Amino acid sequence: MRDPIRAVLFDFDGTLADSFDAIIASVNHTRTAFGFEELSIDEIRAQVGWGLRQLMEVVVPSVNPEEAMAIYRDHHKTVMGTHTRLLPGVRTTVETLHKQGKKLAICSNKLVRFTQELIRVLEIAPFFDAVLGPDDVNNRAKPDPAMVLEAMKRLNVRPSETIYVGDMNVDIDTCRAAGIPVWVVPSGLQTAETLSKYRPDRILESMNELVPMLRLLAVAP
Structure with missing residues (x-):
């Protein structure tokens, strides 16, 4: 039977890599730049994604968001490389999928240039066919x-040939809207x-389950 899945799309933060320390640092840098006290980890965690x-x-709040984003990004580009690490099983998973001929892409709410730089530093860039951000x-x-x-347009795949892998309900909402x-x-x-509670199509225990689960899909009657 032909493998029904030709492309796998990934979120970045929390799915492929742990960049939360960099986000915390840049959020609190931005707050102090505007005279606010630093937030706790849990307070920031509740707002990310x-x-x-x-x-x-x-x-x-009450600050021009464009000014705040500029300060955040200027700081973030200085810390993201040293405060971001691949999550367990990610390198093996994306390398295996790439070798199997699957098309891989990242869809992240980061600026695309930040994601491109991070996957270069993390040495997984060669496995991806496309990297996208809001810009x-x-x-x-x-x-x-x-x-x-x-992403599907760039990879030349249909929704029925695509699976998205994420780590938050925002990813679930996105895919429901996209029909994948x-x-x-x-x-x-x-x-x-x-x-x-948000009813994803499947919950993986870890990234190490992705390749075996896709293999099962390929042989399902």
């Missing part, structure tokens, strides 16, 4: 489906119990 503009509107689709961050739809299956892994900011 829905794009930088929304994050800035919450963590530096590729008129700043339409997830859960808007524009990024996912553009979504698998989640509780390696980011939300637990499996929390993610189950």
Whole structure:
């Protein structure tokens, strides 16, 4: 039987890599730049995942979000490389999928140049056919489906040939809007119990399950 899945799309933060320390540092740098006290890890954790503009509107209220985003990004580019690490099983997984001939892409709410730099530093860039951010689709961050739809267009695949792997309910909402299956892994900011409330198509225990699960799909009657 022909393998029905030709492409796998990934979120970045919390799915492929742990970059939370860099996000914490840049959020608190931005807050102090505008005279606010630093936030706790849990306070920041509760706001991450829905794009930088929304994050800035919450963590530096009453400040021009464009100014806040500029300060955040200037700081973030100085710390992201040293404060980001691949999550367990990611390198082996994406390398295996690449060798199997699957098309791989990243759809992240980070600026695309940041994600491109990080996957270069983390030495996984050669395995990906496309990397997208909101700036590729008129700043339409997830859960808007524009990024996912553009990724499928670039990879020349149909929704029925695509699976998305993420770690948050924003990923689930995005894929529902795009009309593609979504698998989640509780390696980011939300637990499996929390993610189950949003009814993803599958919850993986870890990234190490992805390749075996896709293999089962390929042989299913």
